[in-house]
Amino acid sequence: GAVVSQHPSRVxxxxxxxxxxxxxxxxxxATTMFWYRQFPKQSLMxxxxxxxxxxxxxxxxxxKDKFLINHASLTLSTLTVTSAHPEDSSFxxxxxxxxxxxxxxxxxxxxxxxxx
Amino acid sequence: QKEVEQxxxxxxxxxxxxxxxxxxxxxxxxxxxxxxxxxxxxxxxxLMYTYSSGNKEDGRFTAQxxxxxxxxxxxxxxxxxxxxxxxxxxxxxxxxxxxLGRLYFGRGTQLTVWP
Numbered sequence: 001g002a003v004v005s006q007h008p009s010r011v012x013x014x015x016x017x018x019x020x021x022x023x024x025x026x027x028x029x030a031t032t033m034f035w036y037r038q039f040p041k042q043s044l045m046x047x048x049x050x051x052x053x054x055x056x057x058x059x060x061x062x063x064k065d066k067f068l069i070n071h072a073s074l075t076l077s078t079l080t081v082t083s084a085h086p087e088d089s090s091f092x093x094x095x096x097x098x099x100x101x102x103x104x105x106x107x108x109x110x111x112x113x114x115x116x
Numbered sequence: 117q118k119e120v121e122q123x124x125x126x127x128x129x130x131x132x133x134x135x136x137x138x139x140x141x142x143x144x145x146x147x148x149x150x151x152x153x154x155x156x157x158x159x160x161x162x163l164m165y166t167y168s169s170g171n172k173e174d175g176r177f178t179a180q181x182x183x184x185x186x187x188x189x190x191x192x193x194x195x196x197x198x199x200x201x202x203x204x205x206x207x208x209x210x211x212x213x214x215x216l217g218r219l220y221f222g223r224g225t226q227l228t229v230w231p
Binding site: 002004006034041042043046049091093105106107108 | 124150152159160161165204218219221222223224226
């Protein structure tokens with residue numbers, strides 16, 4: 001149990017285009033989902049916390065208009081990188097916290113975004 | 117001072133060795149402690165989850181939490197080459213009384229177990 005599916009696993013896009021990344025909890029409901037960014041050999045940097053049915057809470061320094069988060073259901077959250085630039089190239093990871101099960105969080109497989 | 121400190125390593129040990137991984141933290145409100153394993157270019161996988169102080173054992177893995185020292189450890193017995201990965205500690209606290217807060221991660225320790 002506790003499987004989180006993230007799609008796509010890898011994407012290459014042109015500068016100026018937008019990319020959508022999906023995060024699904026397959027066998028549990030998740031009131032809260034988290035989006036992280038990870039640079040090589042670095043830890044996870046929390047970008048935003050999304051709660052189902054409400055606006056996401058963004059960490060300081062993260063542009064909410066650039067990284068659009070939608071958490072429309074208890075099993076799906078999406079991150080859209082708008083007007084992508086090469087500096088947005090990174091590894092993006094989502095995690096989901098099962099509703100009512102404590103503070104454990106389960107992670108997706110990650111998405112490697114390359115902007116050319 | 118960072119919320120969570122973790123030596124990034126790298127740590128290299130022979131197969132069969134006992135591995136000790138550690139994190140220290142500064143926020144005394146942390147009550148929930150986790151260890152994640154992350155293989156290269158993959159998402160982190162939850163290994164151990166502990167609430168408050170004490171020990172927890174699961175197979176070859178033992179997690180220890182010492183809240184008085186603000187120090188947590190993960191021990192791996194009989195280490196295997198397949199254990200080669202980055203190990204991240206993470207912790208969290210209740211906020212506003214009963215709401216679960218975000219996770220705070222260490223930098224991760226890169227472990228290599230050689231045959």
